[in-house]
Amino acid sequence: MTGNAIAVVLVFVGLFLAGGVFSLFKQGLKIGAAVCAVGAVMAVTAGVLWW
Structure with a gap:
């Protein structure tokens, strides 16, 4: 990829x-929402920084 x-x-x-x-x-x-929010923020941040 x-x-x-x-x-x-x-x-x-x-x-x-x-x-x-x-x-x-x-x-x-x-x-559960707070844990999921942390994962969402990390994934979006990683995607933006990877770009």
Whole structure:
């Protein structure tokens, strides 16, 4: 995979996890939402820095 493809995949995974944050928070699972939010931020940051 090229560098840009990996970056796009990481950003996509981060956005997927952001949707999980919304879902978990809506269900009242705040600790799970916080853990998922950390993963989402790390994935998006890695994707942007990789680009």
